[in-house]
Amino acid sequence: MKCITIYIKPILIYIFFIMSVYAEEIVPIDITSDEMQWNDNERIAYAIGNAVAIQGEKKIEADKLIVYLEKNKATNEIVIIKAEGNIVFTTTDEVATGKIAIYDLVKNNIIIKNNVTLKKNDNIMKGELLEMDLNKGISQISSEKDSNKVKMRFIPKQKDKE
Numbered sequence: 204m205k206c207i208t209i210y211i212k213p214i215l216i217y218i219f220f221i222m223s224v225y226a227e228e229i230v231p232i233d234i235t236s237d238e239m240q241w242n243d244n245e246r247i248a249y250a251i252g253n254a255v256a257i258q259g260e261k262k263i264e265a266d267k268l269i270v271y272l273e274k275n276k277a278t279n280e281i282v283i284i285k286a287e288g289n290i291v292f293t294t295t296d297e298v299a300t301g302k303i304a305i306y307d308l309v310k311n312n313i314i315i316k317n318n319v320t321l322k323k324n325d326n327i328m329k330g331e332l333l334e335m336d337l338n339k340g341i342s343q344i345s346s347e348k349d350s351n352k353v354k355m356r357f358i359p360k361q362k363d364k365e
Contacts, residue, residue: 232258232281234270246272256284261337263306263313264291282309290315292335297342298322299333311337319344 237252247269250256254268266288273280286292286304292313293299302317312335319333321342330344346352 230259232256234268236268246274246276248272254286258308260295262291262293263304264293265289265304280308283307294337296323297335299335301333313337316347 234248234250234254234256236250236254238250240249240251242248250268250270252266253264254266255262255264256268256270263284263286265286267286269285269287270281271283271285272278273282284304284306286306288302290301290304291298292304292306292315299313299315299319299321301315301319304313304315306313313333315333315335317331319330321328321333321335321344328342328344331347333342333344335342
C-alpha cells in the first residue's frame with residue numbers, strides 16, 4: 204500500500220501542474236457608461252452614452268454598447284458586444300475606429316464598418332470594412348463600393364545617424 208502511495212503522489216502533483224499551466228485565465232470585463240439598462244429575459248445589457256468595455260489589454264468605446272450574455276443563466280459569459288457610434292477599439296498595439304462594430308468574444312474577432320481606420324505604430328489603413336482576427340493577429344480592410352479604394356500608409360523608421 205505504501206508503494207502505491209509513493210507512485211500516486213508524484214502522478215497527482217504532475218497532473219495538477221499540467222492542469223494549472225493549461226487552465227484558461229478568466230479575465231473580467233468592466234463596462235461603464237452614462238446610463239445602463241438590463242433585460243433579464245433576453246440576457247442583454249445596454250450601455251448608453253460614453254460606453255466603455257475593458258477586458259485586459261482590449262478596450263472598446265462607443266456611444267452605445269449592446270452586450271449579449273450566454274443564454275445559460277448559470278454563467279455570466281459575454282458572447283457578443285455590438286457597438287454603435289464613434290467606435291474606438293484598442294489592443295496593445297492597434298487602434299481601430301469606425302461607426303458600427305460587432306465584437307465576438309467567443310471567436311475572438313471584431314468587424315468594424317463605416318469610415319474605418321486602423322493604426323498600428325505609425326502605419327495607417329483606411330477603408331469601409333475591417334475584420335480583425337485577434338487569435339491569429341490578422342487584419343483585413345476592404346471597401347464595400349467599387350468607387351472607394353482602400354488606402355494604406357507605411358512610415359519607415361528613421362535610421363540613427365552617428
